[in-house]
Amino acid sequence: MDLLKLESQTIHWIREVYSQYPRTIMLWSAGKDSTALLWMVRKAFFGKIPFPVVHIDTSFKPKELIQFRDELANQWGFDLRIFSNQDAILEKNTFPDHKLSRMDCCRELKTRPLLNLVKPKVFGDDRVQVVIVGLRSDEEGSRSKERFVSTRNADSLWDPASEPPQMDGYFPPAIPEGYHLRLHPILEWTEVLIWEYTKQENIPINPLYFAKNNRRYRSLGCLPCSGPIESGADSVDKILLEMQSLSLIAERKGRGQDSEDGGGLETLRRGGYM
Amino acid sequence: MSWLKIAVGGHIDHGKSSLVGCLRRFLQKGIFAEGLDKAHISDTLKAERATDRTMALGRSTTSLGNHSFTILDAPGHLEFLSGFITASASADLLILVVDARAGFCAQSLLHLKISQMLKPVPVLIYFSKMDEVNWDKSRFDELTQVAKTLQDSMGFTCLNILCGSSLSGEGVLSSVVCPHFASHPSLIEVLCNYRGEENNLIDAPLRILVQGNEGMAYGSLVSGSVQTFQKVMIFPDGVIDDVLEVSTLGPSSFWPHPVGIRLGKHILKRGDRICSFDNQPLPVKKVSALLMAFSSLALPLRFLQQTSCIPVKSLSSTQVLEQTKVEISFDSFVHSESDVRLDFLNRGSLFDGYSIVASLKLN
Numbered sequence: 001m002d003l004l005k006l007e008s009q010t011i012h013w014i015r016e017v018y019s020q021y022p023r024t025i026m027l028w029s030a031g032k033d034s035t036a037l038l039w040m041v042r043k044a045f046f047g048k049i050p051f052p053v054v055h056i057d058t059s060f061k062p063k064e065l066i067q068f069r070d071e072l073a074n075q076w077g078f079d080l081r082i083f084s085n086q087d088a089i090l091e092k093n094t095f096p097d098h099k100l101s102r103m104d105c106c107r108e109l110k111t112r113p114l115l116n117l118v119k120p121k122v123f124g125d126d127r128v129q130v131v132i133v134g135l136r137s138d139e140e141g142s143r144s145k146e147r148f149v150s151t152r153n154a155d156s157l158w159d160p161a162s163e164p165p166q167m168d169g170y171f172p173p174a175i176p177e178g179y180h181l182r183l184h185p186i187l188e189w190t191e192v193l194i195w196e197y198t199k200q201e202n203i204p205i206n207p208l209y210f211a212k213n214n215r216r217y218r219s220l221g222c223l224p225c226s227g228p229i230e231s232g233a234d235s236v237d238k239i240l241l242e243m244q245s246l247s248l249i250a251e252r253k254g255r256g257q258d259s260e261d262g263g264g265l266e267t268l269r270r271g272g273y274m
Numbered sequence: 275m276s277w278l279k280i281a282v283g284g285h286i287d288h289g290k291s292s293l294v295g296c297l298r299r300f301l302q303k304g305i306f307a308e309g310l311d312k313a314h315i316s317d318t319l320k321a322e323r324a325t326d327r328t329m330a331l332g333r334s335t336t337s338l339g340n341h342s343f344t345i346l347d348a349p350g351h352l353e354f355l356s357g358f359i360t361a362s363a364s365a366d367l368l369i370l371v372v373d374a375r376a377g378f379c380a381q382s383l384l385h386l387k388i389s390q391m392l393k394p395v396p397v398l399i400y401f402s403k404m405d406e407v408n409w410d411k412s413r414f415d416e417l418t419q420v421a422k423t424l425q426d427s428m429g430f431t432c433l434n435i436l437c438g439s440s441l442s443g444e445g446v447l448s449s450v451v452c453p454h455f456a457s458h459p460s461l462i463e464v465l466c467n468y469r470g471e472e473n474n475l476i477d478a479p480l481r482i483l484v485q486g487n488e489g490m491a492y493g494s495l496v497s498g499s500v501q502t503f504q505k506v507m508i509f510p511d512g513v514i515d516d517v518l519e520v521s522t523l524g525p526s527s528f529w530p531h532p533v534g535i536r537l538g539k540h541i542l543k544r545g546d547r548i549c550s551f552d553n554q555p556l557p558v559k560k561v562s563a564l565l566m567a568f569s570s571l572a573l574p575l576r577f578l579q580q581t582s583c584i585p586v587k588s589l590s591s592t593q594v595l596e597q598t599k600v601e602i603s604f605d606s607f608v609h610s611e612s613d614v615r616l617d618f619l620n621r622g623s624l625f626d627g628y629s630i631v632a633s634l635k636l637n
Contacts, residue, residue, distance in 0.1 A: 007523060011523070015485045015532065019544050046488065147331070160330035161330045165363075165631075
């Protein structure tokens, strides 16, 4: 695969959105995909990241992930904003506290902060116009139905069947009142390509992806709902080698919420989840 | 290494998702459960699986050796046409799936028309469900004749005409057993051998569309090449300047090709177009537009340009309009198709499901 072609497509989208809609923010989970995307944002704007970068902290993320997040934000010097649903966390209204199902826990700890941060008065006086999200179409079924630009209504709901037509590389000239757009600039990248690009560009990577005691994370999330895989891959080269056999297994197999309700991520995503 | 974006179009229930499922099960070996219906591999939404119809555009990127494919599985139903418009606007190739039993139907022709209006890419015509007509050679010849008549009337490039069964994979992943079609390559072979259309953008005159400015202007190189100290002309202001600094990701001859650029004197802004001084675009005042609207209502449209706003007659349509050609005259000069934008006169009157497809040409 021509990484340069994919990188060009991604950078074109990022530049197009930001130049047209300055009230743009980007979600960053500190995982491999959104970190590679953040790298491309820096390349798009000659070394700087011109919009706020948002991390949604559920309080159940691995401590290594939080440490990596803070170190990279410090090293690259971007405007990192951390959002969380403090009420749910303090009241222990969560899945790990046995009060909610996995799906409802995702809604409370991830979707709710996301819906709140696009409202007026959070980033300046007006609503956020665009949220950049580093999701890929090959991650999971409902994400294969995403567009580069996806329209979210006032309640952030997603209806993939009624998305308007989209021209390649062009943004809609206006956003309806109360709506926001989601931009998915790495939609056509695959897991392998992200690793190849990470290697090519020598992008800093969360250490949880590297094997320790023959276990490593392939997909990062909250600890109670994400499981490591058996692996001896302790470097990007070894991960790329391992991918030849791992590509037979779904990447998010270790993520609990995906298998809930016969397609849990679609249900969550229709409700505003990333 | 090659990367091909393929739009899969065709009429309702002609087997688009089954073909995509057949290809993906082969390309992404082992990832899908054995019992999973092939059509459900890309029909991932609960509503799609419950109704057995594709409702939203499905996208998947896969590789085979040095070849990568992004397959765009578009819905065939008219009400979900936006999915096909989106797919065809970005594809390098259209696979038009035609059920061998039913032949070319309304959406087969509509998808062909839209694809050739938006981005006239080569078309691979695939007659599906050939096992259902017992690999009848005379049926294949009859359909091929229709395809050739369409090709003559519409002028598209036909990459190949193939037939197969997505159920067994015959004709898709392997050659057809039936001796009539033994000389046909499989569809996957054709895709792997297809090198794409040669575009010679580097030898064309320099054109850069400026997207914005963050200390350094950034944009997309549409054609040509740019070097420091090169003399350039900036439209719409019509000023002449020298290139002071250029930043690119690397050598490439495809669009989009992101560049960063700083000029000697002029501060570039969004919407500026940088052209070579020695080979400037010829300005025109007349633009012709080819329009297709999909609606049961008439909506007034207008064309916008830098300095003037030209209303266009209302497009009254019943269901699907035939292509309508309109000529627009502007008061001031237009330098490229990107100077002109189609818009609705009254955005408040827009409603869900209304689509318009347009292509512009400078006269």
